[in-house]
Amino acid sequence: MPTAERNWESFYGQNLGYIQEQYERYLQDPDSVEPEYRELFATRGAPPLDEAGTAPAVSVRTDAASLKHAVAAGKLVWNIRAYGHLASDIDPLDVSPKASARVLEPQTYGLQPSDLAALPAELVWEGAPPELNNGWEAIQKLLQAYTGTLAFEFSHVHDEKERKWLNDYAEKFIPTQKLNAEERRKLMKRLVEAEQFEDFLQRTFVGAKRFSVEGNDALVALVDEIVHELTNDGVSHISMGMAHRGRLNVLAHVLEKPYIKIFSEFHHSTNKNVSPSEGSIGINYGWSGDVKYHLGANRSIKTGRTVETRLTLANNPSHLEYVNPVVQGFARAAQEDRSKAGFPVRDEESAASIVIHGDAAFPGEGIVAETMNLSQLNGYRIGGTIHVIANNKIGFTTESADSRSTHYASDVAKGYEIPIVHVNADDPEACIAAARMASEYRRLFKKDFLIDLIGYRRYGHNETDDPETTQPLLYKKIKAHPTVSRLYADKLIARGAFTEQEYDQIKSGVVDRLKEAYEEMKQREGQEAVHQTPPPLGSADKVDAATAVDLEKLRAINEDLLHWPEGFKVYPKLQKILERRRNALNDGEKVDWGQAEALAFASILSDGTPIRITGQDAERATFAFRNLILHDPDSGDLFCPLHQLPQAQASFAIHNSPLSESAVLGFEYGYNVYSPETMVIWEAQYGDFSNVAQVLIDQFISSGRSKWSEKSGLVMLLPHGYEGAGPEHSSARLERYLQLCAEENWTVANLSSSAQYFHLLRRQASLLGTDDARPLVLMAPKSLIRNPRVASSPDQFANGSFRAVLEQAGLGEKKDRVERLVLCTGKVSIDLEDALDKASGEDKDWVHIVRVEQLYPFPAKEIAEIIARFPNLKEIVWVQEEPRNMGAWNFVEPRIREIAPAGADVQYIGRPERSSPASGFQQVHAFEQQFIVAQSLKPRPTLIHNLGR
Numbered sequence: 001m002p003t004a005e006r007n008w009e010s011f012y013g014q015n016l017g018y019i020q021e022q023y024e025r026y027l028q029d030p031d032s033v034e035p036e037y038r039e040l041f042a043t044r045g046a047p048p049l050d051e052a053g054t055a056p057a058v059s060v061r062t063d064a065a066s067l068k069h070a071v072a073a074g075k076l077v078w079n080i081r082a083y084g085h086l087a088s089d090i091d092p093l094d095v096s097p098k099a100s101a102r103v104l105e106p107q108t109y110g111l112q113p114s115d116l117a118a119l120p121a122e123l124v125w126e127g128a129p130p131e132l133n134n135g136w137e138a139i140q141k142l143l144q145a146y147t148g149t150l151a152f153e154f155s156h157v158h159d160e161k162e163r164k165w166l167n168d169y170a171e172k173f174i175p176t177q178k179l180n181a182e183e184r185r186k187l188m189k190r191l192v193e194a195e196q197f198e199d200f201l202q203r204t205f206v207g208a209k210r211f212s213v214e215g216n217d218a219l220v221a222l223v224d225e226i227v228h229e230l231t232n233d234g235v236s237h238i239s240m241g242m243a244h245r246g247r248l249n250v251l252a253h254v255l256e257k258p259y260i261k262i263f264s265e266f267h268h269s270t271n272k273n274v275s276p277s278e279g280s281i282g283i284n285y286g287w288s289g290d291v292k293y294h295l296g297a298n299r300s301i302k303t304g305r306t307v308e309t310r311l312t313l314a315n316n317p318s319h320l321e322y323v324n325p326v327v328q329g330f331a332r333a334a335q336e337d338r339s340k341a342g343f344p345v346r347d348e349e350s351a352a353s354i355v356i357h358g359d360a361a362f363p364g365e366g367i368v369a370e371t372m373n374l375s376q377l378n379g380y381r382i383g384g385t386i387h388v389i390a391n392n393k394i395g396f397t398t399e400s401a402d403s404r405s406t407h408y409a410s411d412v413a414k415g416y417e418i419p420i421v422h423v424n425a426d427d428p429e430a431c432i433a434a435a436r437m438a439s440e441y442r443r444l445f446k447k448d449f450l451i452d453l454i455g456y457r458r459y460g461h462n463e464t465d466d467p468e469t470t471q472p473l474l475y476k477k478i479k480a481h482p483t484v485s486r487l488y489a490d491k492l493i494a495r496g497a498f499t500e501q502e503y504d505q506i507k508s509g510v511v512d513r514l515k516e517a518y519e520e521m522k523q524r525e526g527q528e529a530v531h532q533t534p535p536p537l538g539s540a541d542k543v544d545a546a547t548a549v550d551l552e553k554l555r556a557i558n559e560d561l562l563h564w565p566e567g568f569k570v571y572p573k574l575q576k577i578l579e580r581r582r583n584a585l586n587d588g589e590k591v592d593w594g595q596a597e598a599l600a601f602a603s604i605l606s607d608g609t610p611i612r613i614t615g616q617d618a619e620r621a622t623f624a625f626r627n628l629i630l631h632d633p634d635s636g637d638l639f640c641p642l643h644q645l646p647q648a649q650a651s652f653a654i655h656n657s658p659l660s661e662s663a664v665l666g667f668e669y670g671y672n673v674y675s676p677e678t679m680v681i682w683e684a685q686y687g688d689f690s691n692v693a694q695v696l697i698d699q700f701i702s703s704g705r706s707k708w709s710e711k712s713g714l715v716m717l718l719p720h721g722y723e724g725a726g727p728e729h730s731s732a733r734l735e736r737y738l739q740l741c742a743e744e745n746w747t748v749a750n751l752s753s754s755a756q757y758f759h760l761l762r763r764q765a766s767l768l769g770t771d772d773a774r775p776l777v778l779m780a781p782k783s784l785i786r787n788p789r790v791a792s793s794p795d796q797f798a799n800g801s802f803r804a805v806l807e808q809a810g811l812g813e814k815k816d817r818v819e820r821l822v823l824c825t826g827k828v829s830i831d832l833e834d835a836l837d838k839a840s841g842e843d844k845d846w847v848h849i850v851r852v853e854q855l856y857p858f859p860a861k862e863i864a865e866i867i868a869r870f871p872n873l874k875e876i877v878w879v880q881e882e883p884r885n886m887g888a889w890n891f892v893e894p895r896i897r898e899i900a901p902a903g904a905d906v907q908y909i910g911r912p913e914r915s916s917p918a919s920g921f922q923q924v925h926a927f928e929q930q931f932i933v934a935q936s937l938k939p940r941p942t943l944i945h946n947l948g949r
Helices: 016-028 035-044 064-087 113-117 135-146 160-176 181-204 218-232 247-253 259-267 320-335 366-372 409-416 428-445 472-479 484-495 500-523 551-561 572-583 593-606 662-674 687-701 704-708 734-739 754-767 827-838 860-867 889-899 922-937
Strands: 150-153 237-242 297-301 309-313 351-358 385-391 420-424 449-454 611-615 652-656 679-683 715-719 747-749 776-780 805-807 820-824 847-852 854-856 875-883 905-911
Touching: 016 035, 035 064, 064 113, 064 135, 064 150, 113 135, 135 160, 150 160, 150 428, 160 428, 181 218, 181 247, 181 259, 181 428, 181 484, 181 500, 218 237, 218 247, 218 309, 218 351, 218 385, 218 428, 218 449, 237 247, 237 320, 247 259, 247 309, 259 500, 309 320, 320 351, 320 366, 320 662, 320 687, 366 409, 366 662, 385 409, 385 428, 409 420, 409 449, 420 428, 428 449, 428 484, 484 500, 551 572, 551 593, 593 611, 593 754, 611 662, 662 679, 662 687, 679 754, 687 704, 687 715, 687 734, 734 747, 734 854, 734 889, 754 776, 805 860, 820 827, 820 860, 827 847, 827 875, 827 922, 847 860, 854 889, 860 889, 875 889, 875 922, 889 905, 905 922
Parallel strands: 237 309, 237 351, 351 385, 385 449, 420 449, 611 652, 611 679, 679 715, 715 776, 747 776, 820 847, 820 875, 875 905
Antiparallel strands: 150 420, 297 309, 747 854, 805 847
């Protein structure tokens, strides 16, 4: 309202009691009163009453009707901002269901145009443009801003400062911003390039799948503009993720992947027998590799700064949205400086991510919500992701009414207070405005922003699919609908801002470039290597890292790990536990699992390798053995000994994660791929729960190198072991990881000593950043963490290295008498050792026990050498806790048979095949476990190999 009107006198009169009531409500909860009253109380304070508690007598307007109209106008303005999108022009085909927009009509509030015209524009809309004469004009101007080809949803954003900025940008900035002639021409060129590229592929490679962007062509220009804005803001690393739709077009025109390479991927349907040559086209195709619309790319963008901007489009499987956390992990890794001790130093302005979603996948895939939940968490925030929904209004053949329960595909984002802009894909200038708004919001508030780009799909889900069989009426309308480049050209020509000749000139230039690239590709055929298999991993036999650490150095590290700042108090119960570690490296003492891990981490940091570990309870560990973040019970202060370690030469980050497996594991994989020199560890709360992240395990971690030449040294700690805790707290599903083993793609281990854990972690760290780096899948212990049989003597840390197999001490000394070789892994080996000790005095010369600590790559050579020592071996028995159809048996059986001597049986001892991984009854579990151990150590004539027999 005008300054002259912004005083209490204009509100005195018979409404004073109401105003006082509103003020009292305002004091309790500012959001409980209408916006105009909230603004009035915020600027003017309490109504000034006299000593009697009444308003001073003044000569002012006391027209109740005018006050009523002003209040009603305020409600109308609020609802235009909140619900204007319901009446917006954001559907190019105008086929979306129409929502009721009565809330936008003045009559709903008892207002007539004359009532609004009698009010000052500033009273209705604070900050209204000066050219507006009255409230009616103000309302029309606001409707124009909120119901056009751009539609806004900001009312779910709780922060008032952010919401005001968003509304001001929509109401006052966007309407005044117009593209200049150069920007319009660039935009037109982008639209023509996107359209003609798809048209050329359609005509040249008939029947080939390409998942075209047609119907949402403006996506290319929109993403290009976001990249441009982020680059101008000083972002040095931009990571992008998207599914198939429009991917080739984005690769060509945003990542600037040469047309010749894309055409080659279409042209060569099979591998050709040609040798690699320098400057090859670089197709990754065939058994190793992936289809063209899954592949990523990199681009360096020159800027005015000394450092160029690195733009990365991530490789992506068909599991659509699962790339979302991966690219955010890229961004976090790019933001952090890990070169110094302590927590990594992070610069949120140095890196950003863009994620392009599908309209069916965004509300349908749970990974979307899981990933958005990371956005404001300390361990995962990256200063905001810009989300774009490439909204075709259909998923394969399923229409929106059958694929979501929400009005918009974007509604999931409201739960995370993410501002949403819907934009008509047939209005490319509106798309540019949305891109600029998203980029500016992210820069200012370091939060996510979502653009819902609403278009259509000109062809079927892929170009071999006929969409008219399921959507005949829709596709009849689509066939008659002009392309966006044609619509934009007509609009500019009608304005006199463009000519048909200019349009034709741009189009012919684009077509000529496409033809030239195709002809060059054909001329180079046979001269280039079509199939390029990524280099194989180094053989596991050759991995012999020096992992021992001098005992005096370990003692110094151990002492520093037990040094806390002056005045810092450790929780008394925990302090006693930690103090026991002080003498653990002395002669005759033992180092348990938790201390071995802390020493491994500290020594790795002293070697200059940064570490990042996350998980739902990573700071303490689910089984309370880690405790790397200490809590002062009096002050609440936190302290991490690894952050103050004098020997550390790199950063250490540890974060408790949200209750999510998929998003968190994807984030950590992305972080590790982008920063391969960092030791990245994800710990499952229980190994059983890791199957929630099976897509990440199957499609990224186990096969990313084969498909995309994507190196990773990610460590997965998966608590595993049968202790009678039931089906969901026993098995990390070891069999599933072993099923995925091939081409030495990762290491799978199940350990039985703390020294082995120490050496394996150090070996893993030593391989990071090399061609021998590979993920590590570790069946981490539970009860064994505190089992004294797992603790190791100090000399085992100061000497030796990781061993793929361990032999049970005290057995097999009389080689000629050994008839049975027991092979096992993990916890059951400790159960066998315990049983052997309890059976003291009995003749055990007939059996020898070997622990297979590394299951993959399978240590066949080491086991064969052990077998060769026993000339009278009659059987080799594999013993496991897991049911026969689970665990390692199906994986190891054929490998054991290959190395078994002639005449020796290969047998199984363990639980029978079952559908559930473990019993829920403690008594049943204990009986089965005792039976397995007893049968393993019984002489051969009485052996019963399976509980089910």
